Amino acid sequence: MSTAATAPTTFDPYAVRREFPALDQAVHGKPLVYLDNAATSQKPRAVLDAVAGYYERDNANVHRGIHELSRRATDAYEDARRRVGAWVGADDPAELVWTRGTTEAINLVATAWGLDHVGEGDEILISVLEHHSNIVPWQLLARRTGARLRYLELDDQGRWILDDLDTLLTERTKLVAVSHVSNALGTVNPVREIAKAAHDVGARVLIDGAQGAVHAKVDVKELGADFYAFSGHKMCGPTGIGALWARRELLEEMAPYQGGGEMIHVVGRDESTWAGIPHKFEAGTPNIAGAVGFGAAVDFLSGIGMDAVAEHERRILDYANERIRELDGIEVHGPRSPAERSAVLSFSMEDAHPHDIATILDTEGVAVRAGHHCAQLVMKHLGVPATARASFYLYNTVEDVDRLVDALRRVRSIFH
Amino acid sequence: METPQLSSLYQQLILEHYKSPRNKGELEERTVEVHMNNPVCGDEIRLQLRVEGDTIEHAKFVGQGCSISQASVSIMTTLLEGRSLSDAEGLADRFTEVMHGDADAARDKSLGDLRALQGVSKFPVRVKCALLGFDALREALRQSAAEPAS
Numbered sequence: 390m391s392t393a394a395t396a397p398t399t400f401d402p403y404a405v406r407r408e409f410p411a412l413d414q415a416v417h418g419k420p421l422v423y424l425d426n427a428a429t430s431q432k433p434r435a436v437l438d439a440v441a442g443y444y445e446r447d448n449a450n451v452h453r454g455i456h457e458l459s460r461r462a463t464d465a466y467e468d469a470r471r472r473v474g475a476w477v478g479a480d481d482p483a484e485l486v487w488t489r490g491t492t493e494a495i496n497l498v499a500t501a502w503g504l505d506h507v508g509e510g511d512e513i514l515i516s517v518l519e520h521h522s523n524i525v526p527w528q529l530l531a532r533r534t535g536a537r538l539r540y541l542e543l544d545d546q547g548r549w550i551l552d553d554l555d556t557l558l559t560e561r562t563k564l565v566a567v568s569h570v571s572n573a574l575g576t577v578n579p580v581r582e583i584a585k586a587a588h589d590v591g592a593r594v595l596i597d598g599a600q601g602a603v604h605a606k607v608d609v610k611e612l613g614a615d616f617y618a619f620s621g622h623k624m625c626g627p628t629g630i631g632a633l634w635a636r637r638e639l640l641e642e643m644a645p646y647q648g649g650g651e652m653i654h655v656v657g658r659d660e661s662t663w664a665g666i667p668h669k670f671e672a673g674t675p676n677i678a679g680a681v682g683f684g685a686a687v688d689f690l691s692g693i694g695m696d697a698v699a700e701h702e703r704r705i706l707d708y709a710n711e712r713i714r715e716l717d718g719i720e721v722h723g724p725r726s727p728a729e730r731s732a733v734l735s736f737s738m739e740d741a742h743p744h745d746i747a748t749i750l751d752t753e754g755v756a757v758r759a760g761h762h763c764a765q766l767v768m769k770h771l772g773v774p775a776t777a778r779a780s781f782y783l784y785n786t787v788e789d790v791d792r793l794v795d796a797l798r799r800v801r802s803i804f805h
Numbered sequence: 806m807e808t809p810q811l812s813s814l815y816q817q818l819i820l821e822h823y824k825s826p827r828n829k830g831e832l833e834e835r836t837v838e839v840h841m842n843n844p845v846c847g848d849e850i851r852l853q854l855r856v857e858g859d860t861i862e863h864a865k866f867v868g869q870g871c872s873i874s875q876a877s878v879s880i881m882t883t884l885l886e887g888r889s890l891s892d893a894e895g896l897a898d899r900f901t902e903v904m905h906g907d908a909d910a911a912r913d914k915s916l917g918d919l920r921a922l923q924g925v926s927k928f929p930v931r932v933k934c935a936l937l938g939f940d941a942l943r944e945a946l947r948q949s950a951a952e953p954a955s
Contacts, residue, residue: 740824744846744871745815748931752811760846774847774869803815804872 400697406784408433408689419754422789427572427600427733427780428758429622432686436625439685440678450674452651466677469684470667476687477598477617477634478608484640486667487675490631491599492522494618495566497633497670498595499526501646502616503564506593509535512561514592516541516549517770518571518578521763523597527566541567541583543770547574547723554586562592569601569612573764573778574723575733584613593639599623603782604702604731605695609634621679626686630679633670640666647672690783698783702732705781709734709790716797722771732781735762738797741804743777749803750777753796813924814931815872822876822918827883832865837948841941843933848874852941854885856949861885861893866938873922873931878938880918890946897939897946904932 406412409431414421423431443465449458451466467482474485488494507513513527517540531538539557541549549567558565565587570577584594598619601607609617616639620631635643645652645663649672654662663669690698707727713719718739724730738746747759758778761768768775779793832853842849848870855863864885866878881900885893900919902910904926910916911923925935 742871744848744931744934745873748814748928749811752809765847768847774849799811803811804820 400693400701402701402784402786405693406786408435409784410434410437412784416754416756417752422755422785422792424779424781424785424789424793425756425758426782426785427575427623427762427778429628430603430625430782431784432627432682433625433689435689436627436682436685440627440682443678443681448678451677452668462677465681465684466675469680472684472687473621473632473680474634476606476691477602477619477632478606478610479634481637483666484634484637486633486635486640486670487680488618488631488633489629489676490620490622491597491618492631494616494631494633495523495595495597496526497646498616498618498635499530501643501670502593502639503527503530504533505644507531507534507536507563510561511536511563512539512559513537514539514541514557514562514565514567514587516567516578517543517766518547518549518574518576519566519568519764519766520572520597520599521765522599523566523568523595524766527564536563543767546725546729547571547576547767547771548729549578549583551579551582554583558586558590558592560590562587562590564593564595566595566597568597568599569607570598570604570731571723571764571767572600572733573762573767573776574735575600575731575780576724577729577731580612580614588613600731600733605699615639621683621686624686625689627679627682630676630683632683637666640670643670645672646670649673651675693783701783702781703727705785705787705790706730706732706734708787709779709781709793712790712794713797715794716801718801719797722773722776734779734781735776736778737773737776738800738804741800743775745804746777746797746800749800750793750796753792753799755793755796757793809924809927814928816921816924818880818918818921819872819876822879823872826866826875826879828865828879829867830865831867832863834863835865837945839941839944839948841937841944843870843874843937846871846934848934848937850874850878850938850941852878852882852938852945854945854949856890859889859891861888861890866941870937871931871934873925873934874937877919877922877935878941880922881938881942884917884919885942890950893942894946897942900939901936904935 411431447461449462451463471482474482587594593615595616596614602619603624617634622628652672720737722735743759835853836856838853840851850868852866864882906926
């Protein structure tokens, strides 16, 4: 058998798993099975090393110093921008603005674009499927401008009902803001279709990519996005770093989001002029180490190959779907067709409340999320107070699914 | 951290109250109603009391949520009838001590069936569930004391 150090041709989730130190631990005396990836992913050694290495060698402020460390920090920061931008298909790194995460990216658009482009009587179209972070910023904008929020409704599988799109989209629609993939149900949304319809009436399109850029590379232009918001921490990167991609001409005409250092050109007593994009939107010392870590995360994922990851996740989800149905009284929410579903299994169990499910699973070492998943409108639509959610990523294995099913049997034995 | 035992959390009495809650439903002749929810998990309780003078004449609730929150409020309502407002406040205080891990309080017989919930104190993220009904009770007591029913 050859032990030559050649790149693996097949995807090995067990080898991938060993790259993630946090996965190698016992919880309540049992090996950890981490199935809360839609909340946040674990971090590979490569990302941890990149962040530590930055602080150990290159730490300095960016775009300010003449000295060597400042040059290195600036290079690392801007090089990460180029790589993370490329992950979503940006060929111009200036179109990528660093933010704290998806939430801040959406708020940035609501403030810096929305206040100048949305007025009284205008409409913003979102969907019932949205995470609160893609609802509340638009409610705030609507309240400040007198605009009106309209909603795409859902069918019984948690998919958009596009039949009444013609009446929802009018010349009053200034923005369509929708998620690429639902965090609560895993629905993969037909964003291309809605982006095209939105552009036909002259509306701009924001895509909440928090769960979208995670499982596959994204091509923002092919999707038809004007704005694409996403986070580092859900795709192996650190918390506290995310990005807004937007088309250059939109960013150029937008007002700054916050005022401070780095975003200025010349400051006078009464007036100042702004730096160019993207720095106009990055007031203050940014999360440099976070950006470096995010860059390392996309390098890590690129190195593994997202086609292989997608195929692996599909296999795990299919297996989970099949095995969970062995149990009595389980209802799986969301689309039934695998093609319309990302690696999320949101479910209810007869008699057992999701909160109780999560506690019992935790004592078995299995981490899942229970609750409304920051999507109270989705829960209301499903007619449930909450769901339990197991969400999978590249390092999850069929054995993890087996542990989940065994733990759910334990739930049944208590709540029968 | 030592692994808490599930059996200490899901006592038979708790599961029984969860499946067959006592005093669940609308209280027609109520003098006070308090709505409490836990935005993290969606548990919710509407506690309704009929207070006459200084005495709780009747207590009912409407709600939905996990076994701990619903069993806790169910047991609580069985202990409120005939109590004075300050006595009910004392019950809430004593039970809160149990939830914060006070072993003496956990042995206090005056807590009646609420003692079945003492295992919750070993599951810190679930303590809020057990206290939801008592949060509603405290608010109801405060309102009743501020505006005594005639």
